[in-house]
Amino acid sequence: MHTFRQKVRTRIIVLTVLAMAVALIYTGFMLYRSELPILNSFTKGFHQGIFFGLELVILGFLAQNIKGSRSEAALKKMQIEENDERFSLIIQKTASMTCLVMFAALGVATVIAGFLNAAVFFALLGALLFMVILFYAMWIYFAKRN
């Protein structure tokens, strides 16, 4: 329990720094907006959405960790929820299935893009290659660890 309490404390610090960094980066972009390339409203909206979404996720995790660290019972509950073996299995199966579907979808999209647009084709091919390299790197890492 002591180790988990330390882990939660570290997490709170890291998340606070991260939340502040994201807010600062966004404020920086807003202040120097005139010096940035002119973007269409959709791209601008997308960028804003990414920043606000990220900030919300970080703040959500931060609130969850602060709430968990307030009492011994809440900390224990949080530890159980995080280390529950069924939950871990669900996450593992979800991640592996998502990865498989993404490989297939990206492969199909790359083939289709090849007939339509060279820039999109190479962007998708790059993403596919990156995923394949990452997949095998992770495979080797976990095979050596276990």
Place this chain on the structure above:
Amino acid sequence: MKTRIPELRKQRKLSQEELGLAVGVTRQTITSLEVGKYTASLVLAYKIARFFGLTIEEVFDFSEVEE
């Protein structure tokens, strides 16, 4: 996999939440174990059996597990 968890839990008048808290898993995991949707790991099976003061074989029924 069939288990005797519901029976043992009722004998000791324990809720799923209380058993989960004692062995370090969520209430949902205990529910899944009881209805046979989820098979416990060796560590969890050991913790549950030890909690009830029994052996793993006395709590979990391995007769239906495929070779």
